[in-house]
Amino acid sequence: MREASFVERNKEKWTLIENNLSINIQVDPDELASNYIELTNDLAYAQTFYPNSKVRNYLNELAVTAHQKIYKDRKASNSKFKSFINEEIPQAIWSIRRQLFYSLLIFVLASAIGFLSAMYDIDFIRLILGDFYVDSTIESIKAGDPAAVYGKGSNFGSAIWITINNVRVAFMAFAFGLFLSIGTGYILFSNGIMLGAFHQMFFQYGVMGKAMSAIWIHGTIEISVIIVAGGCGLAIGNSILFPKSYTRMASFVQTAKTAMKVLVSTVPFFIVAGTLEGFVTRYYNVSVWLSLFIILLSLLAILFFYVINPYRLAKRFQWK
Numbered sequence: 001m002r003e004a005s006f007v008e009r010n011k012e013k014w015t016l017i018e019n020n021l022s023i024n025i026q027v028d029p030d031e032l033a034s035n036y037i038e039l040t041n042d043l044a045y046a047q048t049f050y051p052n053s054k055v056r057n058y059l060n061e062l063a064v065t066a067h068q069k070i071y072k073d074r075k076a077s078n079s080k081f082k083s084f085i086n087e088e089i090p091q092a093i094w095s096i097r098r099q100l101f102y103s104l105l106i107f108v109l110a111s112a113i114g115f116l117s118a119m120y121d122i123d124f125i126r127l128i129l130g131d132f133y134v135d136s137t138i139e140s141i142k143a144g145d146p147a148a149v150y151g152k153g154s155n156f157g158s159a160i161w162i163t164i165n166n167v168r169v170a171f172m173a174f175a176f177g178l179f180l181s182i183g184t185g186y187i188l189f190s191n192g193i194m195l196g197a198f199h200q201m202f203f204q205y206g207v208m209g210k211a212m213s214a215i216w217i218h219g220t221i222e223i224s225v226i227i228v229a230g231g232c233g234l235a236i237g238n239s240i241l242f243p244k245s246y247t248r249m250a251s252f253v254q255t256a257k258t259a260m261k262v263l264v265s266t267v268p269f270f271i272v273a274g275t276l277e278g279f280v281t282r283y284y285n286v287s288v289w290l291s292l293f294i295i296l297l298s299l300l301a302i303l304f305f306y307v308i309n310p311y312r313l314a315k316r317f318q319w320k
Contacts, residue, residue: 114196181237
């Protein structure tokens with residue numbers, strides 16, 4: 001093909017690509033990548049058949065510009081992701097810190113009520129947890145393995161199912177905030193009651209320490225992020241009840257965006273909790289010290305991400 005014919009056939013495409021590479025125009029990354037591939041193909045053809053031509057130099061300059069723009073966009077995307085993790089999420093956590101604290105108080109109070117109720121009413125545990133679960137757990141306790149329930153099923157299957165279930169509970173706690181915080185309060189209270197009664201059952205049979213070394217391997221993260229999700233739900237409800245100087249809709253939309261950022265941050269923790277419950281908890285008898293190490297490490301991770309780091313950044317950047 002003659003050089004003139006080559007230029008005539010492709011000049012409209014090159015003009016469009018050149019416009020896409022303009023500094024002031026934002027182009028879809030997929031389209032930009034497609035442009036770069038077409039340029040390199042045309043450049044390879046020009047280098048083969050027109051090695052000393054101006055069109056080869058022109059295409060080479062366009063290809064270099066396209067490569068630089070792709071790299072710049074990718075770098076900006078990575079920077080935005082880092083900013084979301086390191087700045088936006090901690091700031092969102094800080095802005096709903098009161099609701100997170102209220103969520104913790106509700107859960108702790110409910111757990112205490114559940115524990116004391118089960119202590120003074122032997123039938124309360126069965127009412128909350130069900131006869132089948134209580135009977136099977138008592139059998140496991142008598143067999144010397146109070147946390148045997150966590151050894152049932154396959155590792156991978158258990159991890160997947162547990163993670164999905166935990167995420168479901170968290171999103172329910174969040175979504176129920178739409179019912180003026182009452183729905184979220186119910187989710188937190190009912191789960192807290194259940195946890196308290198659960199602990200009391202092991203306490204009655206004198207195996208609470210051994211059982212807790214198993215349950216809290218995954219429970220430290222699992223319970224913590226349910227409380228965080230509950231705080232997000234309370235923030236949603238409070239935004240409707242107490243809109244301050246905003247309209248109720250504006251207050252809801254603004255708070256929902258903030259709470260959603262915090263809620264998204266819980267998903268990786270739920271995956272870790274599900275993995276621990278599916279793969280690690282069943283082996284709690286191997287070493288009590290390993291169990292305690294995992295529990296402590298999990299607690300420190302939660303405290304750092306949801307308390308220490310937001311507080312540190314709030315003091316640094318003077319967040320309100």
